[in-house]
Amino acid sequence: MSEYRDPSRAKVEEAKDKVIGAIAETMDLYGVTPAAANLYATMYFKDQMTLDEMREELEMSKPSMSTSVRKLQENAMVKKTYTRGSRKHTYAAEKNFFRSFMVFYCQMWEREVKMNMEAIEEAQSDLQDVLNDDSSSTETLDEARKTYDQLEDSKTYYRWLQDLVENIQSGEIFEFLPKEKHE
Amino acid sequence: MSEYRDPSRAKVEEAKDKVIGAIAETMDLYGVTPAAANLYATMYFKDQMTLDEMREELEMSKPSMSTSVRKLQENAMVKKTYTRGSRKHTYAAEKNFFRSFMVFYCQMWEREVKMNMEAIEEAQSDLQDVLNDDSSSTETLDEARKTYDQLEDSKTYYRWLQDLVENIQSGEIFEFLPKEKHE
DNA sequence: AAAAATGTTAAATAAATTTTTAACAAACTT
DNA sequence: AAGTTTGTTAAAAATTTATTTAACATTTTT
Secondary structure (H helix, E strand, O other), X not given: OHHHOOHHHHHHHHHHHHHHHHHHHHHHHXXXXXXXXXXXXXXXXXXXXXXXXXXXXXXXXXXXXXXXXHHHHHOOOEEEEOOOOOOOOEEEEOOOHHHHHHHHHHHHHHHHHHHHHHHHHHHHHHHHHHHHOOOOOHHHHHHHHHXXXXXXXXXXXXXXXXXXXXXXXXXXXXXXXXXXXXX | OOOOOOHHHHHHHHHHHHHHXXXXXXXXXXXXXXXXXXXXXXXXXXXXXXXXXXXXXXXXOHHHHHHHHHHHHHOOOEEEEOOOOOOOOEEEEOOOHHHHHHHHHHHHHHHHHHHHHHHHHHHHHXXXXXXXXOOOOHHXXXXXXXXXXXXXXXHHXXXXXXXXXXXXXXXXXXXXXXXXXXX
């Protein structure tokens, strides 16, 4: 190989590795496995990769690469690419961090809103029953009222979060917070 | 106890439990342990709690509660409260989800920006050296240039993320995305 | 000062997650 | 059609993370 004739080559790889390390380290805070984090960071500097290339580059098993790629696809951080002539599947990293941000957080927040809003609606309905029930003690009625109001109040947050999701998905947020600051 | 005379009492607790379950379930996606997630969700419906009350309510060990509380304090999801006369420490859940959102994500994003920006700056400096080095092969120069530009481009995202953090922390974001929608 | 209560740290255990090896299924070549 | 290549599923092993038990330090009460 040319590394011996060209010491700069190694320096370029070293530079990439610094960024790969940083990306991977912040990524496993995002709920992906170390394998998936390293894989994404590696792919970030490649045009596209096959499973065998991944296995070779990361020195890990093929099923691990297969699983990691699938997980990354769920978060839209990796896309399958069509490569004519090649029997092997090829994958490319999403290099636009804005898109990754959008998919990842919107997915996460929508799940949170849906789940909690559903629970809140059910709970409030139960509490309403209690409030309409004459046999309830004063103490219980107070508790039911207080809880009902607390839940009602929390809905403001979930509606806001849903709103944030929609603003991000539509791109409207960039009107308020532009990608490039024009000075 | 009064549960036997007042069936509504049980219904109120059941209603709370539905929400506790939902909150806890979405929370462990936020990188907190199940114990911490359950604890926060439980505290959400309490005024304040001591470690012993937590242990009793969740039926878990005291060190587990102690650790969980500390973790939740780091994310500003729980605050220590002063209770005169009580020797036991008391803690209260942050009930304002907007504040929890702010602290949690801003902390996370700032860490991401800092870490990746530092790596990028270092990498770009290395790549600049390569570009200034006459001994580098054409192939290596192209690779260095391409990588440098890719990193330069990614900085747009990190600057935007930092901007988002600042807008959330200052509350400016609520001018664009109001908490309450006035119709 | 001794005993008791409270909270934390450290070591050990338990549980869950991640990764690998091995077996399998599907698609393509010859 | 038999044999390869490629990718996935399933079971096992390894690693990591979470929780508990036990020991300790600190403060308070008697």
